[in-house]
């Protein structure tokens with residue numbers, strides 16, 4: 001049975017069937033769009049193929065980071081493909097806007113280059129953060145401290161206190177610039193900002209309660225590279 005009590009269609013209570021099917025689907029979709037990218041002769045197909053490849057890569061890297069650093073927690077959820085209804089709706093809106101607008105205008109070369117650069121910078125920052133925090137990183141906010149958990153203050157965490165969130169924030173906006181979606185660029189900027197503006201103060205309060213001596217000083221010495229986040233330390 002799955003968590004919500006329904007019969008798991010793969011008869012696999014640990015989700016290994018779903019992991020295999022998801023990896024296969026992501027691999028096939030990503031591979032097919034890499035071929036489309038290589039063969040592409042228009043900006044429209046280039047932007048679309050790049051977009052699909054970066055989204056598939058994002059979900060693969062989420063899974064890979066758990067596999068490398070927290071393999072006991074590895075499951076279908078590690079792909080973050082079913083992250084939330086809001087995330088699925090955002091993906092659908094971005095894809096929808098692209099295909100509605102594309103008959104009228106194709107993404108420009110500067111939009112593709114700028115969008116791709118922001119996506120790659122955001123993705124790199126997020127993966128470096130996960131590789132730095134290793135087993136201390138979790139996709140969900142811990143509300144109780146594990147005995148083995150340590151406050152990470154080295155590497156990229158020495159100057160950014162939320163590098164993985166910062167990377168995801170800029171990555172999400174970059175995907176919409178890459179698709180040259182004016183409405184979703186603004187909507188993603190607002191929705192991602194609102195999501196992290198809600199999440200970061202809560203996460204910081206939990207960390208301050210786990211590390212009352214270390215966290216406030218660490219947080220005051222570091223930066224959140226997402227503008228206007230309501231943090232008591234910024």
Ligand SMILES: C[S@@+](CC[C@H](N)C(=O)[O-])C[C@H]1O[C@@H](n2cnc3c(N)ncnc32)[C@H](O)[C@@H]1O
Pocket residue numbers: 129133136137138139140141142150151152153157161162163164165166203206207
């Ligand atoms: C999705 S991760 C995000 C981590 C961090 N906010 C970031 O953006 O890189 C959330 C988990 O990481 C933990 N966490 C956040 N900052 C941390 C740090 N500097 N050291 C150790 N764990 C941290 C939180 O307690 C939470 O359980």
